[in-house]
Amino acid sequence: MQSFRRLAFLLAFALPAMPAAFAQSSNSSPSSATPDQSQSGNQTSSSQQSAQESQGQINVQARIRQRREQRRATAIHDAYDHKWESYADMGYLRFQPGPSLQRLTFYSWETGLTRFSNERLGYTLDGRGYYGTAYVGLNPYSQGAFTRPEISMYNVLFGPVYRFYLQPKYSVSGRVMGGWAHGNFSGDTNGITPKLLGLYPDANTFAASASVIGEYNLAPSVGFKLAPEYFVTGFGSTVQSSLGFTAGIVYRWGKQ
Numbered sequence: 670m671q672s673f674r675r676l677a678f679l680l681a682f683a684l685p686a687m688p689a690a691f692a693q694s695s696n697s698s699p700s701s702a703t704p705d706q707s708q709s710g711n712q713t714s715s716s717q718q719s720a721q722e723s724q725g726q727i728n729v730q731a732r733i734r735q736r737r738e739q740r741r742a743t744a745i746h747d748a749y750d751h752k753w754e755s756y757a758d759m760g761y762l763r764f765q766p767g768p769s770l771q772r773l774t775f776y777s778w779e780t781g782l783t784r785f786s787n788e789r790l791g792y793t794l795d796g797r798g799y800y801g802t803a804y805v806g807l808n809p810y811s812q813g814a815f816t817r818p819e820i821s822m823y824n825v826l827f828g829p830v831y832r833f834y835l836q837p838k839y840s841v842s843g844r845v846m847g848g849w850a851h852g853n854f855s856g857d858t859n860g861i862t863p864k865l866l867g868l869y870p871d872a873n874t875f876a877a878s879a880s881v882i883g884e885y886n887l888a889p890s891v892g893f894k895l896a897p898e899y900f901v902t903g904f905g906s907t908v909q910s911s912l913g914f915t916a917g918i919v920y921r922w923g924k925q
Contacts, residue, residue: 762912764801802817808865869905
């Protein structure tokens with residue numbers, strides 16, 4: 670009986686304290702969740718800031734590339750937007766002066782004028798002269814005195830040129846030309862007919878040229894050019910295929 674009274678007494682004191690304990694537990698749960706939410710918000714803010722910084726760097730790099738391309742395009746335009754181009758060259762050609770003679774070395778001058786329709790396409794009028802010494806060897810007509818006569822050749826050519834690769838400091842072009850050739854093979858034979866010495870006879874014939882031209886710009890209007898060349902002529906009713914090159918100074922003027 671006394672035990673029952675003690676249990677009833679404890680329950681009487683415990684029941685009023687239970688609502689307060691439940692209230693304290695419910696209040697503590699939101700407070701424990703608040704730091705997690707705060708940490709998640711900080712991570713989101715940091716990610717947004719990193720994305721903005723990355724986007725800003727991309728925009729800066731894009732602007733730098735755009736300015737670089739604009740400067741490059743301006744430099745190309747300044748160098749190649751000229752209406753006229755002229756050049757003065759020296760040249761070298763390996764040429765066969767007769768059907769059975771060995772090749773000689775021709776040294777030449779060359780000059781020309783090009784009218785450009787745009788930055789890439791133009792048309793060239795070209796003039797040149799070649800000079801060399803042919804070795805004809807000993808024969809009944811040379812009499813030992815004319816084994817090395819001087820000969821010459823002159824050409825006037827015309828054709829298109831196209832710049833297929835452009836950079837601010839250099840360009841690469843292709844050019845083909847055709848025209849007229851005059852061979853002077855008797856000027857140093859002392860009256861002996863060139864044919865008797867194994868040379869081609871003096872004649873006017875066709876000439877054709879194909880070359881690749883590399884130009885290096887010293888300034889927007891001045892450059893240096895080098896042009897390996899394949900050169901064809903038709904002396905003596907045959908075809909002479911020759912290899913050589915020209916090199917010299919280029920000058921441009923007159924805007925398109």
